[in-house]
Amino acid sequence: MIGEATNRILKVNATIAISHARRIVDLRNRVILAYDVVDEVIVWSVVVKSLHLLKQEVEHLLSL
Structure with a gap:
């Protein structure tokens, strides 16, 4: 959902x-289209390391 929303x-x-x-959308596309070669460890790492920053940025955009 995050990747699709970002794409829109x-x-x-x-x-x-x-x-x-752009990397968020690219990851979404890879998960959707090439799910058989997606490394779940990499996806989980992206979530753990990056989701907090994305949340802050979205909250800031919503407050404008």
């Missing part, structure tokens, strides 16, 4: 202040 936001505003927005 980028279509409206490609300069949105979300770190690694």
Whole structure:
């Protein structure tokens, strides 16, 4: 859901202040289209390391 939402936001505003927005969409596409070669350890690592920053950025955008 995060990847799809980010993809839709980028279509409206490609300069949105979300770190690694393009990489979020790319990961979403890989999980959806090439799920048989996705390493769940890598996906979990991305979630653990990056989700907090994304949450902060989205909260900031919503407060504008």
